Structures are given as C-alpha cells and as structure tokens.
C-alpha cells in the first residue's frame with residue numbers, strides 16, 4: 001500500500017514541487033517507509049529527490065529548491081512483501097524510450113511471469129525486487145515498439161492496453177513522460193484507489209492532479225474530482241492541458257479493496273463514492289448490534305456486562321464512539337497515544353511491533369480500574385498488538401476485557417499491496433473466536449460479520465441529496481450538475497462489490513496461490529537480508545545510510 005500523486009500546472013513558470021510536497025503530507029499515513037518525487041522542467045529534464053523516511057524528512061526545503069518544473073509525480077512507500085530491505089524508493093525512472101518515471105500503489109500478482117518476459121522477450125534488466133520496476137519497464141517496452149521519436153496520446157493508450165493485458169493484480173499508477181505529460185491508470189477491478197481533480201484558475205486555465213485519496217485534491221482547492229474507473233487511463237499532455245480518458249482495458253468488476261475503509265484511508269476521504277468516515281461510523285453501529293445480541297444469546301444483558309467502551313487509537317475512534325452511543329454505554333479514551341511515534345502496523349519487523357505498542361500507548365488506570373471494558377479496534381491481524389493492549393488494560397486494573405473488531409476475522413493473505421503477514425502468522429489462521437480470545441488474553445472477542453461490513457461501506461447518498469452539504473463539499477465525485485470535462489464524458493458507474501480476499505481467501509483476480517508462494521519466499525529473503533546473513537550486491541550498497549545521503553537530483557547542475 002502506498003500513496004501516489006501526479007500534478008500538472010497550467011502555468012509553465014510554476015514549480016509544482018512544493019504542492020507535491022504538501023500533498024504527500026496528506027498521504028503520509030499510506031506509507032512512511034520512503035518518499036520520493038520527480039518533477040519535469042524545461043527541455044524535458046527530470047529532477048528527483050528520494051530517500052528512506054517520512055516526507056518531511058526527505059523533502060527538505062533545501063532539496064526542494066532543485067526540483068523545478070510545472071509537472072511532477074510523488075510516491076510514499078509502504079513496505080510490501082519483501083520490499084523494504086531490497087528495493088529503492090519510488091518513483092522509478094527509465095531513460096528509454098523518451099524518459100519515463102512511474103509511481104505505483106499496489107502489487108502485481110504475476111511478477112514471476114513478468115520477470116521471465118522481461119528477460120526472454122524484451123531483454124530488459126530488472127535490478128530490484130519491486131514489481132513497480134517491472135511495471136515501468138513493461139510500459140517502456142510497449143512504447144518502444146512504436147519506434148517513433150515522438151509518441152501521441154493514442155500510442156500511449158495502446159501501449160497501456162498492452163501492459164494491462166500482461167499484468168495481473170492491484171495497481172493504481174501515475175507516470176510521467178519527459179516533456180509530454182502525466183499519465184494515470186487503475187487496474188481493471190479498481191482494487192487500489194485513484195482520483196483525478198481539476199482546479200479552475202483565475203485566468204480560465206486549469207490545473208490537474210491525480211491522487212490516491214480525495215483529501216489531497218480537496219485540500220489543494222481542486223473543485224471537481226472523480227475516481228478513475230477500473231481499467232481506465234487518463235493522459236494530461238502539458239502542451240494542451242486537455243485530459244483525455246480512455247478505457248484501455250474492459251472493466252472486469254468495480255470492487256475496491258474494503259480494507260481502505262476499515263483501516264487504510266484517511267477518514268475525511270471519499271473513495272469510489274463512499275465516505276470513509278461514514279462507513280466507520282456505521283461499522284460502530286453494526287458492531288454494537290452484534291455485541292448486544294451475542295450477550296443476549298448467552299442470556300446476558302450487555303448493559304450489565306460492559307461498563308465502558310474504549311477505542312484502540314487511532315483508526316477505531318469513530319467506530320468506537322458510535323458503538324458506545326448505540327449501546328448507551330459510556331465512551332472513554334482510556335489509552336493515550338504518544339503521537340510522535342509512528343504507526344506500529346507499518347513497521348515490517350515483528351519484534352519492533354511488539355515493543356512499540358507500549359511506547360505508543362499508555363493506559364490510564366482511572367478508566368480501567370475495576371471496570372469491565374469493551375475495547376474496539378479496526379481489525380485484529382497478527383494479534384500481537386491486541387494481546388499487548390489487553391495486557392495493558394488488565395495491568396491498569398480492568399476486571400474484564402472484551403475485544404471487538406470492526407472487521408471480520410482475517411484468515412488469509414492480502415495480495416494487493418498490504419503486507420499484513422504471512423497467512424500462518426495471522427491470529428485468525430486456523431483459530432475460531434474462542435481460541436482467538438484465548439490467544440490475545442481477552443475474556444471474549446466480537447467480530448463484525450462480512451455482510452455487515454459490506455453494508456457499512458455504502459455510497460454516500462446523503463452528500464448528494466443534501467444541498468447544504470453539497471455546498472460545503474465543493475466536489476462530489478458523482479455529481480451530475482457540475483460542468484467539467486472530467487464528468488461530462490461519462491458518469492462513473494457504481495461499485496458492484498468489494499475485494500474481500502483477506503476474509504474469504506477468494507480474490508477478485510482469481511487464484512493467487514502462485515503469488516503467495518513467491519511472496520513467502522520474498523519474506524524469507526527479506527529476513528535474511530535484514531539479519532545481515534545475505535548481501536545483495538548493488539542494492540545493499542545503495543542502501544548504506546540512504547537517509548543521510550539522499551540522492552537529490554539526476555541532474556545536479558543548477559543552470560536550468
């Protein structure tokens with residue numbers, strides 16, 4: 001899982017880097033492993049800044065100065081299977097043909113097959129384990145087949161159609177062709193999110209931005225935006241500033257990854273017409289019904305059994321509050337978060353994860369002592385964090401600790417870019433609810449049902465019909481009344497379901513067992529690399545203290 005942004009400003013004298021930087025701060029939650037940015041200046045030159053760490057540490061003011069040009073792309077990396085120790089920060093760059101740079105969010109599931117194709121058919125060297133490098137080179141190879149010195153939109157669309165035919169998995173990408181423009185596309189199932197926005201300037205010209213979440217577009221004054229459709233691509237040529245859309249591959253289904261709503265996306269984003277915040281509120285309501293009836297089935301009254309509802313910060317707060325309100329049980333912030341520690345979920349190493357819970361959270365005895373508490377979290381993955389939290393609640397004096405999850409039991413791998421864990425490391429693997437409760441030390445666990453979760457993630461009709469809210473929300477991705485090029489050509493159809501493979505083991509792209517074997521191998525390799533038992537040539541040399549020596553620009557000369 002990563003965050004991506006692309007930006008083209010109509011004014012050629014504008015440098016877009018500062019806005020890309022700003023935008024990346026809005027997507028920081030999508031990846032804190034590495035950050036990167038490439039801009040394109042006069043004469044089609046690329047300028048880049050990449051490094052390991054958070055956006056604010058990598059994109060320093062001093063480094064930003066060198067990033068000129070009115071178009072660019074950015075990337076925030078979240079470590080996926082096998083990626084963190086071995087692959088570079090994105091965007092990736094390839095010099096032939098034309099000079100292309102690309103940022104990718106997601107994971108390809110037929111990477112092995114593609115590596116072979118690269119080697120045997122198009123003879124391109126792949127130097128990292130990242131499938132984003134594969135994707136970029138595949139695109140380059142398709143474009144190269146035209147054998148032209150200048151391509152046009154239809155060539156690019158055709159090349160993308162060729163790419164779509166060869167790759168499988170979840171992917172949302174932004175790419176930039178040197179001197180030409182920005183390209184965005186999304187996989188045929190719409191698994192990973194991508195939106196495009198339009199900003200009307202005073203002089204009548206328009207800027208365009210692509211981003212993983214609507215919050216970036218809204219924050220930067222893009223008045224109109226909509227989701228890119230599954231299988232759709234868009235090109236915004238710098239010369240014309242007229243976005244052109246094309247369905248480069250038939251839409252196979254419109255099934256965004258439900259995990260975006262459960263955990264990943266920012267609450268103030270609206271993805272594929274669904275408000276993340278509202279879906280989380282609903283998750284709390286449904287969870288409350290579930291908890292109440294579970295106690296009832298045992299002949300007990302939830303009001304007598306639970307004294308207080310306490311969220312596990314941060315994601316579950318909105319759901320927990322709504323859950324408490326529905327149950328008419330007090331809501332208390334029993335855990336205080338040290339906001340200066342990163343999210344534990346995002347750290348790739350198990351040991352780090354365990355110890356960081358206590359660095360991150362502090363349980364207040366006053367809210368736990370002598371009480372039966374219902375802890376609410378967004379999900380339970382490996383169970384190590386949950387176990388630690390239950391422990392902390394007990395140490396703070398809780399009489400009984402119930403644990404509720406806004407998501408159903410996670411029993412399977414995630415294959416589209418969220419590296420939850422190897423299946424066997426999931427606490428839900430081969431365990432029923434009683435066994436899970438035992439494992440994490442809770443008196444009882446409650447899970448949302450998949451049916452309920454799906455029902456919570458629904459189109460936000462209210463925003464559409466409530467005029468006041470519409471006025472406050474300058475952009476509604478499905479609004480028909482706004483006159484814009486983005487919307488005029490076709491109204492986005494509604495989603496027809498969700499990707500829920502982590503709960504069911506059935507993935508929208510089909511049988512992914514081959515990928516799972518590869519991912520497991522990658523994980524093992526990664527562990528070896530981390531432990532220092534294995535050294536991987538150039539990649540590991542590259543990584544020596546990357547943070548201190550960030551590669552600032554491909555072209556370091558200042559005279560542009």
Ligand SMILES: *[C@@H]1O[C@H](CO)[C@@H](O)[C@H](O)[C@H]1NC(C)=O
Pocket residue numbers: 146152153154155
């Ligand atoms: C783009 O180039 C192709 C040849 O590669 C040509 O057939 C087509 O007419 C061109 N399209 C435009 C809009 O110029």
Ligand SMILES: CC(=O)N[C@H]1CO[C@H](CO)[C@@H](O)[C@@H]1O
Pocket residue numbers: 079080081082083106107108111129130131132515518519522
């Ligand atoms: C971007 C990225 O890290 N992709 C990963 C996708 O999954 C494969 C496993 O098949 C990893 O090797 C890649 O690193």
